Amino acid sequence: MSIITTERLCKYFKGKKALDNLNLEIPKGIIFGYLGPNGAGKTTTIRVLLNLAKPTGGTAYILGEDIRKSRNYLRKVGFLPDVPNFYNFFTAREFLSFIADITDIENPKKRIEETLELVGLRNEKSRIGTYSRGMKQRLGLAQALLSDPELLILDEPTSSLDPQGRKEVLDLIYSLKSTKTVFFSTHILSDVERICDRIGILKEGRLLLEDSIENIKKRYWKRRILIEVDDLEKFLERIKESLKPNSVEVKNSSVVIEVLDIQYTLKEIPKIVVQDGLLLEKLEILEPSLEDIFLEVTSGA
Ligand SMILES: Nc1ncnc2c1ncn2[C@@H]1O[C@H](COP(=O)(O)OP(=O)(O)OP(=O)(O)O)[C@@H](O)[C@H]1O
Ligand SMILES: [Mg+2]
Incomplete structure (x- = not known):
């Protein structure tokens, strides 16, 4: 079963084709790397998939729901934006409690502890303002994972990190593989090589290539x-x-x-x-x- 299907998805900005007839099919349980140079349309794709922007044409189905007709699927989707914002005066635990309150999560106390454990911040008592970028990115992932979503959409989760921070975040994403489907955008090739099952290469809103890394290398x-x-x-x-x-x-x-x-x-x-x-x-x-x-x-x- 496909978790994300896009059908001739288009998004134009004043005549500029940010997405041009995008056809994607992402099966359940894989890590999908969405590659493309700056301005390719990666963030635009993600914004459309998350109902933050309306498609100009075509549509997408996420977890079986048509994004033009329903927003219910968003409950089952976790999202990490390209530039996550935090309140610096919170601790990680306080921040996740705040997210749990506004998103109505079941059994929040238990879930917060599980999630902090998963991202390695359970014993971290200091305020977010003192965090390294790697820690902030792990907290961003915690926020995206808090509702235990089926699908995780991450916009360039490693782009601002040093090699150690990138490794931490990639290991974490990889560890989710058995239980979630992950769609992440990046322009860092070694990241996709390390953890992705399939990749798509986007340029000027068009998908140039979509396949497993193994097949692409063969081809x-x-x-x-x-x-x-x-x-x-x-x-x-x-x-x-x-x-x-x-x-x-x-x-x-x-x-x-x-x-x-x-x-x-x-x-x-x-x-x-x-x-x-x-x-x-x-x-x-x-x-x-x-x-x-x-x-x-x-x-x-
Ligand atoms: N709100 C907007 N209004 C007008 N043009 C936009 C808007 N959002 C994106 N664009 C344009 O759409 C194209 C795709 O942008 P997008 O941000 O999706 O690229 P990206 O692949 O995420 O790039 P990056 O790697 O720099 O994050 C760009 O040419 C951009 O200028
Ligand atoms: Mg972007």
């Missing part, structure tokens, strides 16, 4: 090999002639070649090295990085 797999030898010039001359690579890219003392038949190339290179009396210093098959794929997809037509 954009380039047969690339990095080689280092003691006499690069001599080696380059030889391989251009005998291996006819699709591309040759020299970087400092190494060369990266792209070939059609990787097995054949791996057999041939040592032969060339021996015949020409070269010293082979490095031979490595290059994995496609998500960064390369992202740049290729977002810079293309």
Whole structure:
């Protein structure tokens, strides 16, 4: 069953297409990474899904409900905005009590303690004003998790954090995987690589790609090999002639070649090295990085 489905969803601002015929289908129980450069339409998508902005065209179904017809689904959705705001004079516990009061949460005392435990703030007695950004972001997640929602929508939850803070937040999101569906936007590629099951890449309001990371890597797999030898010039001359690579890219003392038949190339290179009396210093098959794929997809037509 899909938790989020969008059907030709559009949002225009004075003729500008912030979302252009967005078709998404996000199954239950996954972590979905919503990637895109600045201004791609990530926050706009989230605002429409949360009924904070009306779609110009098309619609979306969340937990089976049409967002144009109902707002009931919002009870089952937790949300962390891109720039969360807190009252600095509260402690974490006081802040969550305040949220529990205004959102009518069942058994609030127990739920607050469970949630504080989950985000690692149970023993934190100081006021929010003294928190690090990582702690604030974990508190933001606590706020989003307080009602024990089925779906969690997070707008760039890691963007302002240092590596340690990012790790804490990502570990936390990952730990929710078995019980919740998570939709999170980001432009940090290593984050999605670390925790996402599927990703979508958005640019100028259009979805350029949507698939599992594994399939995307397969699809954009380039047969690339990095080689280092003691006499690069001599080696380059030889391989251009005998291996006819699709591309040759020299970087400092190494060369990266792209070939059609990787097995054949791996057999041939040592032969060339021996015949020409070269010293082979490095031979490595290059994995496609998500960064390369992202740049290729977002810079293309
Ligand atoms: N309220 C608004 N009025 C007019 N234009 C808007 C409004 N909100 C967003 N836009 C425009 O819509 C486009 C998408 O913006 P959006 O904030 O959704 O991008 P984003 O992917 O979240 O970017 P970022 O990575 O910077 O957060 C941008 O061109 C933006 O200027
Ligand atoms: Mg945004």
